[in-house]
Amino acid sequence: MTITVHPNHPDVTEEMWDKIDTIIQEYKTIPGSVISVLRLSQNNVGYLPTPLIDYVAVGMGLPSSQVFGVATFYSLFSLKPKGRHIIKACTGTACYVKGIKEVMSHIANKYGIKEGDTMEDRRFTLEGVRCLGACGLAPVMIVSEDIHGNLKPDEVVNILEDYK
Amino acid sequence: MSKNRIQLMLCGGTGCHSTGSKKFEAALQKELEAKGLADEIKIIETGCNGFCAVGPVMLVQPEGIFYQKLRVEDVPLLVEEHFLKGRPVKKLFFVEHASKESIPNMNDIPFFSNQIYRAMKNKGAIDPEVIDEYIARDGYFAAAKALNDMTPQQIVDEVKTSQIRGRGGAGFPTGMKWSFAAASPGEEKYVLCNADEGDPGAFMDRSLLESDPHAILEGMLIAAKAINARQGYIYCRTEYQLAIRRLEIAIKQAKEYGLLGENILNSGFTFNIDIYQGAGAFVCGEETALMRSIEGKRGMPRPRPPFPALKGLWDKPTILNNVETLANIPQIILNGGEWYASIGTERSKGTKVFALSGDINNIGLVEVPMGLPIRKLIYDIGGGVPDKKKFKAVQLGGPSGGCIPEHKLDTIIDYEEIAKVGAIMGSGGAIVMDENTCMVDMARFFMDFIQEESCGKCTPCREGTRRMLELLEKICDGHGEDGDIETLEALSEVISQSALCGLGQTAANPVLSTLRFFRDEYEAHIKDKVCPAKRCIALLKFEVDPEACKKCGLCFKACPADAITWKKKEVALIDKDKCVKCMSCFDKCKFNAIF
Numbered sequence A: 001m002t003i004t005v006h007p008n009h010p011d012v013t014e015e016m017w018d019k020i021d022t023i024i025q026e027y028k029t030i031p032g033s034v035i036s037v038l039r040l041s042q043n044n045v046g047y048l049p050t051p052l053i054d055y056v057a058v059g060m061g062l063p064s065s066q067v068f069g070v071a072t073f074y075s076l077f078s079l080k081p082k083g084r085h086i087i088k089a090c091t092g093t094a095c096y097v098k099g100i101k102e103v104m105s106h107i108a109n110k111y112g113i114k115e116g117d118t119m120e121d122r123r124f125t126l127e128g129v130r131c132l133g134a135c136g137l138a139p140v141m142i143v144s145e146d147i148h149g150n151l152k153p154d155e156v157v158n159i160l161e162d163y164k
Numbered sequence B: 001m002s003k004n005r006i007q008l009m010l011c012g013g014t015g016c017h018s019t020g021s022k023k024f025e026a027a028l029q030k031e032l033e034a035k036g037l038a039d040e041i042k043i044i045e046t047g048c049n050g051f052c053a054v055g056p057v058m059l060v061q062p063e064g065i066f067y068q069k070l071r072v073e074d075v076p077l078l079v080e081e082h083f084l085k086g087r088p089v090k091k092l093f094f095v096e097h098a099s100k101e102s103i104p105n106m107n108d109i110p111f112f113s114n115q116i117y118r119a120m121k122n123k124g125a126i127d128p129e130v131i132d133e134y135i136a137r138d139g140y141f142a143a144a145k146a147l148n149d150m151t152p153q154q155i156v157d158e159v160k161t162s163q164i165r166g167r168g169g170a171g172f173p174t175g176m177k178w179s180f181a182a183a184s185p186g187e188e189k190y191v192l193c194n195a196d197e198g199d200p201g202a203f204m205d206r207s208l209l210e211s212d213p214h215a216i217l218e219g220m221l222i223a224a225k226a227i228n229a230r231q232g233y234i235y236c237r238t239e240y241q242l243a244i245r246r247l248e249i250a251i252k253q254a255k256e257y258g259l260l261g262e263n264i265l266n267s268g269f270t271f272n273i274d275i276y277q278g279a280g281a282f283v284c285g286e287e288t289a290l291m292r293s294i295e296g297k298r299g300m301p302r303p304r305p306p307f308p309a310l311k312g313l314w315d316k317p318t319i320l321n322n323v324e325t326l327a328n329i330p331q332i333i334l335n336g337g338e339w340y341a342s343i344g345t346e347r348s349k350g351t352k353v354f355a356l357s358g359d360i361n362n363i364g365l366v367e368v369p370m371g372l373p374i375r376k377l378i379y380d381i382g383g384g385v386p387d388k389k390k391f392k393a394v395q396l397g398g399p400s401g402g403c404i405p406e407h408k409l410d411t412i413i414d415y416e417e418i419a420k421v422g423a424i425m426g427s428g429g430a431i432v433m434d435e436n437t438c439m440v441d442m443a444r445f446f447m448d449f450i451q452e453e454s455c456g457k458c459t460p461c462r463e464g465t466r467r468m469l470e471l472l473e474k475i476c477d478g479h480g481e482d483g484d485i486e487t488l489e490a491l492s493e494v495i496s497q498s499a500l501c502g503l504g505q506t507a508a509n510p511v512l513s514t515l516r517f518f519r520d521e522y523e524a525h526i527k528d529k530v531c532p533a534k535r536c537i538a539l540l541k542f543e544v545d546p547e548a549c550k551k552c553g554l555c556f557k558a559c560p561a562d563a564i565t566w567k568k569k570e571v572a573l574i575d576k577d578k579c580v581k582c583m584s585c586f587d588k589c590k591f592n593a594i595f
């Protein structure tokens, strides 16, 4: 029985650490499961702060460098905190042809964030994602869990103003 | 399912979810209950029906009436008229674009009637979360045949006879791939399904998984018997949560029915399938990278040989097949390879699924016989380009592919014929572009994608794609110079010759293909500093041509920055100091008066 001391981090609560312990226990013996562990940890915390990655490495019995290598390779993982609402603008080909670029430039104009940025007050994070499978409604974005399709560049800000 | 008088096959695919199928379903169920119809009329939530553009869609069975663009407000009328009085509701029928004719029956709608369903045989016809519905349509019959009545060699031979080629893009003959892995020595082997679907404008695999997950499991089971594997993995994009959920349900049900696990159907054969979620790296669709990713490493490709059939996942013999390839396997086993090969061309047999999107009327998923002219795909099935705009090109194969212009539209769907015109069959993304699309900008778009997704392992791919992107950006920004095109061509040559994996080897295709057919557009950008399609902001003046302006005021109303002055019967005027270059006015002006 190992008693692990949870690192201190403002964005990771005690409950989250406990949850992460359970995840590590569940996957520890499955070869190749570090990506799953990172994904589930990120689902809990919202992003992957450095002490969390180190903690996963120790828990999984892997070199820290290897886990960092994985976390930085895959675009799913974010090492920076994200906003309360994540705007996933589809930058797939169909949405590009139908004008997602103009939609994103309206968002940039209004909120001062480019693709990949988070607002100072952490209200929005703007992400570019690949085809959401809703090309029939291109251009498309997802805000929090809601899909918004057939976006008109000049109307997108009205939609976003509902997310505080 | 037969005890209900009427079955309402309501689409529950991602597209229709996003247009409100869930809300519609709840309202419809409530109304059916209120009218005492809930016992005889049953709503069945299916996977993607294919016609996402007009969603949510619903097929009324057994009549075959097809309803589209369903809204909660339509529920009372629909139930009253159709389900109580037996009068189908005309205003919810599909309206043909050209003839403006309302078509009640699904089979009469050209979008559907020109298709042949094989991989998509069960799309929209079953509840993907109920294994019995799959079984009722001959599901797992092929697996039973393969496991109990066929030897591995017979399975491989049947697949060879079908001449099916991998649908993931490369088009490698599936039977041959299986025969290599079957011949590899070793007790431990793997069957993998590639559900990474990396092409950024494609959703065929996702829809197949959402609408008919058991077909893929059955295909994997048959493959397992053919090469003698005990374990399978489905490598699925983590973004595809609905597909993953339905796969999990399907795996659970198959285990309960003894169709996965130990001693399947009393054949003594054992096989299990697990799902592995990718983490967002396009290169992980490449076979060796995908295997490394399942091993929990950075998903970087490695040189081949050794080929995965010999040394794949965990260095064991492995086969990897695309979702659509596997979805075809059960029917090949059940109906025979010759049946499968009976349609198609000399070297491309069977059908191919395409995700039609972009500037086209009928956006959605279609399955067509090999050999069909691309023109028919675009016009008969796709319904042509909307808003009376001119067709410019259709892009096939995504970032590894190329575009097919108007004068090459009679090219038929066939691996070799498409390659001859400089594109590739690809996995099935088909994005239509109208005259307002700038082809240089599209080349830049794909290069941006490739550059971001290059894993960085080989220098020519990493540095070469960056150089190409810089050049394309420079041209789009109006700083193009003489010789840039030649530099692009030279870089293309180097990268494709020296890159380690398919990503780098094909990275230049979108550039070469647009150069081949739209070289004049590149030249206009470079020599005349003009973007003929008016997409490249740096090359636009943001002025109104007083000759062309029809004084309609649409631009004025659309401008978010109050940069346009306009009064009735007066030409619009743009104040360049206020203009934020948002392009809204360009989109609004029907007369091409802004430049």
Ligand SMILES: Cc1cc2nc3c(=O)[nH]c(=O)nc-3n(C[C@H](O)[C@H](O)[C@H](O)COP(=O)(O)O)c2cc1C
Residues within 6 Å of the ligand: B165, B166, B167, B168, B169, B170, B171, B172, B174, B194, B195, B196, B197, B198, B199, B282, B283, B284, B285, B286, B287, B320, B321, B322, B323, B325, B326, B427, B501, B502, B503
């Ligand atoms: C960069 C790259 C990305 C790929 N992405 C995919 C993909 O998303 N899905 C897929 O099925 N095949 C993809 N492929 C092709 C696979 O490497 C492999 O050929 C295919 O999955 C084999 O299955 P098939 O023979 O049934 O087509 C990709 C190849 C490369 C080089």
Ligand code: SF4
Residues within 6 Å of the ligand: B283, B300, B301, B453, B454, B455, B456, B457, B458, B459, B461, B462, B499, B500, B501, B502, B503, B504, B505
């Ligand atoms: S060609 Fe590009 S993506 Fe492929 S291994 Fe080399 S650097 Fe990586």
Ligand code: SF4
Residues within 6 Å of the ligand: B542, B555, B558, B559, B560, B561, B562, B563, B564, B574, B578, B579, B580, B581, B582, B583, B584, B585, B586
């Ligand atoms: S580009 Fe946008 S800001 Fe500029 S004039 Fe047109 S609508 Fe107004």
Ligand code: SF4
Residues within 6 Å of the ligand: B544, B548, B549, B550, B551, B552, B553, B554, B555, B556, B566, B571, B572, B588, B589, B590, B591, B592, B593, B594
């Ligand atoms: S939209 Fe076009 S035609 Fe209409 S006022 Fe503006 S510039 Fe003139």
Ligand code: FES
Residues within 6 Å of the ligand: A090, A091, A092, A093, A094, A095, A096, A130, A131, A132, A133, A134, A135, A136, A138, A139, A140, B200, B201, B202
């Ligand atoms: S390209 Fe945006 S949803 Fe498909």
Ligand code: FES
Residues within 6 Å of the ligand: B011, B012, B013, B014, B015, B016, B017, B047, B048, B049, B050, B051, B052, B053, B055, B056, B057
């Ligand atoms: S999601 Fe409903 S038709 Fe495609």
